Amino acid sequence: MADKIKDAKIVFVVGGPGSGKGTQCEKIVAKYGYTHLSSGDLLRAEVASGSERGKQLQAIMQKGELVPLDTVLDMIKDAMIAKADVSKGYLIDGYPREVKQGEEFEKKIGAPALLLYVDAKAETMVQRLMKRGETSGRADDNEETIKKRLDLYYKATEPVIAYYEKRGIVRKVSGNTD
Numbered sequence: 001m002a003d004k005i006k007d008a009k010i011v012f013v014v015g016g017p018g019s020g021k022g023t024q025c026e027k028i029v030a031k032y033g034y035t036h037l038s039s040g041d042l043l044r045a046e047v048a049s050g051s052e053r054g055k056q057l058q059a060i061m062q063k064g065e066l067v068p069l070d071t072v073l074d075m076i077k078d079a080m081i082a083k084a085d086v087s088k089g090y091l092i093d094g095y096p097r098e099v100k101q102g103e104e105f106e107k108k109i110g111a112p113a114l115l116l117y118v119d120a121k122a123e124t125m126v127q128r129l130m131k132r133g134e135t136s137g138r139a140d141d142n143e144e145t146i147k148k149r150l151d152l153y154y155k156a157t158e159p160v161i162a163y164y165e166k167r168g169i170v171r172k173v174s175g176n177t178d
């Protein structure tokens with residue numbers, strides 16, 4: 001089954017919480033027809049299903065921590081395989097969150113052609129998420145968890161950008177469309 005996605009074109013989309021990853025991905029989908037897979041959305045779908053695993057995930061996400069690597073990777077892989085016949089390429093949004101996640105992805109699935117780095121100022125990200133929290137219903141869109149997600153982003157995810165920069169495949173885009 002994994003053979004089906006062996007030669008797929010893969011783009012990692014990385015940026016801070018609320019940087020606009022999802023918004024930028026929608027624009028790319030409209031223009032290039034890639035398949036958008038948001039790792040956060042996949043995890044939230046599992047939570048919404050009410051499964052036992054979903055309950056464990058919710059507790060971790062509510063704290064702004066990272067869920068176990070294998071869980072996210074398996075979900076992404078399954079979602080990729082499900083779209084293999086119709087997909088021109090994949091936007092993997094919100095992944096990798098740490099260098100290790102990237103290494104495991106490459107071992108189990110394949111290498112990315114590009115990493116899109118969605119750049120936004122911390123202040124902008126916090127403002128957007130606080131605003132989104134008024135209506136999103138997301139358990140992690142609150143002041144305390146936003147701070148933790150931001151800290152973890154700078155600590156664990158920024159090194160991911162440096163790692164792929166060394167390989168020359170990072171493209172920085174502004175997370176501002178206005």
Ligand SMILES: Nc1nc2c(ncn2[C@@H]2O[C@H](COP(=O)(O)OP(=O)(O)OP(=O)(O)O)[C@@H](O)[C@H]2O)c(=O)[nH]1
Binds near residue numbers: 018021023024
């Ligand atoms: N003003 C403004 N708001 C934006 C822009 N891009 C995104 N937003 C808003 O900022 C919030 C976060 O945007 P998302 O695209 O969900 O960002 P994300 O990086 O996917 O965030 P997570 O879902 O937390 O991973 C949303 O409420 C968007 O509507 C922009 O260019 N300008």
Ligand SMILES: Nc1ccn([C@@H]2O[C@H](COP(=O)(O)OP(=O)(O)O)[C@@H](O)[C@H]2O)c(=O)n1
Binds near residue numbers: 065066
């Ligand atoms: N690769 C991933 C993606 C998301 N997550 C979890 O899912 C939460 C929400 O991710 P998200 O990408 O939707 O949102 P942001 O934190 O980027 O705003 C994160 O805070 C993590 O708890 C993860 O653990 N590993």
Ligand SMILES: [Mg+2]
Binds near residue numbers: 021022038040094
């Ligand atoms: Mg998102």
